[in-house]
Amino acid sequence: MKKQKLVAALLAVLLAAGLTACGQTATSNELENGVSAIEDAMSTSNKNNDSVQDTDDLREGTSADTVATPDDFPAAYNYGSGKIEDYSRTRMLEKLPAPQGEQTVLNTAVDPTQIQILYLWEKGNVPAKTSFTAAMTGYFDNWDFRPYVTAIPVRAGVRPKGAVVLMAGGAYQFRGNYTDALPTAATLRELGFQTFIVDYRLSPYTQEEGALDVARAVRFVRKNADAYGIAPDDIAVMSFSAGGIQAGEFLMHYDEDVNGTALDENYRSDALDEIPAHASAAGMIYSFYGRLSVGNMEPDWLAEGNLPPTFYVYGTEDPFYRQFQQQYDVIQSMGIPTGRIVLDGWPHGFGSDGGWVKDYAAWLEDVFSQA
Numbered sequence: 001m002k003k004q005k006l007v008a009a010l011l012a013v014l015l016a017a018g019l020t021a022c023g024q025t026a027t028s029n030e031l032e033n034g035v036s037a038i039e040d041a042m043s044t045s046n047k048n049n050d051s052v053q054d055t056d057d058l059r060e061g062t063s064a065d066t067v068a069t070p071d072d073f074p075a076a077y078n079y080g081s082g083k084i085e086d087y088s089r090t091r092m093l094e095k096l097p098a099p100q101g102e103q104t105v106l107n108t109a110v111d112p113t114q115i116q117i118l119y120l121w122e123k124g125n126v127p128a129k130t131s132f133t134a135a136m137t138g139y140f141d142n143w144d145f146r147p148y149v150t151a152i153p154v155r156a157g158v159r160p161k162g163a164v165v166l167m168a169g170g171a172y173q174f175r176g177n178y179t180d181a182l183p184t185a186a187t188l189r190e191l192g193f194q195t196f197i198v199d200y201r202l203s204p205y206t207q208e209e210g211a212l213d214v215a216r217a218v219r220f221v222r223k224n225a226d227a228y229g230i231a232p233d234d235i236a237v238m239s240f241s242a243g244g245i246q247a248g249e250f251l252m253h254y255d256e257d258v259n260g261t262a263l264d265e266n267y268r269s270d271a272l273d274e275i276p277a278h279a280s281a282a283g284m285i286y287s288f289y290g291r292l293s294v295g296n297m298e299p300d301w302l303a304e305g306n307l308p309p310t311f312y313v314y315g316t317e318d319p320f321y322r323q324f325q326q327q328y329d330v331i332q333s334m335g336i337p338t339g340r341i342v343l344d345g346w347p348h349g350f351g352s353d354g355g356w357v358k359d360y361a362a363w364l365e366d367v368f369s370q371a
Helices: 002-021 030-043 181-190 207-223 242-253 299-303 321-333 357-370
Strands: 058-060 116-119 148-152 162-167 193-199 235-240 281-285 310-315 338-344
Touching (some): 148 181, 162 181, 162 207, 162 357, 181 193, 193 207, 207 235, 207 242, 235 242, 235 357, 242 281, 281 357, 299 321, 310 321, 321 338
Parallel strands (some): 058 338, 162 193, 235 281
Antiparallel strands (some): 148 193
């Protein structure tokens, strides 16, 4: 019963996000409900033991290899130990530093020797179908929020193996960068991957608008592949929880040549739109392809997206465990290359903890070698 209530709460939060994206004003406790739902999913025993499949990819999770904040990270990027036992609400709601001035992916030269923060869209030219005004309050972001990307390069002297574009989860109410994306980016960086964290649009915006933000980030990485020392096709999208659903929307409907004009007739295409938004692999970390907390299990629908190789990571105590299992089986039956790690006894929201990132990195390197 407790598990059913938790799933219902998560569905209610995401449904509310869909309603506000259609123009309704956020309720004062919408963000609070979203945070509480994620906290419950991280701590609740969901009693899935009756349906846990004993497969080769089921393992005991470990924190032995979990990477704490690297010694060369600026203080503003201190996320702590990276272990789920040290997560807090304050850490979960912490926001990454925003760009300074008007530095964008179009007007700023990339510098692969340091962390860079760049707006994804030029001022006054952000494609949107949602009207978010100053009178609308109670959201994680202010009405004048502009999506941005944080580029975190590999250490000096490391030969890059590829790039990973990351989107944190947060029930479309917040972005848990300091518990999801940032610790994982730090770990992948140590393993030789250039990493890029996308601060995509949340409620009251729609899933489609956020997908354009993901596409824009992929275009940016692809355009600057030489500067980052990678092959243009060696780009993956990796996302957590609601961020994974966001990445799935991108891969299903807003990749390749689709740009901002698909949603906004007033959007003015620019030079970056000439670059295909192509990702060669996906990482679904306690997430799936679908909408509003419901994974899509229809092969015909999934086939429309021409989906890339996909790696799933989730715990047996996650309230969506059965949906993850089911979609993995569907994706695999469709002939899409897959990988998977299932952490026995682990809940939702463990971020980079659990000992899975090295396996994902090895799988990704293999996928890139075959691209």
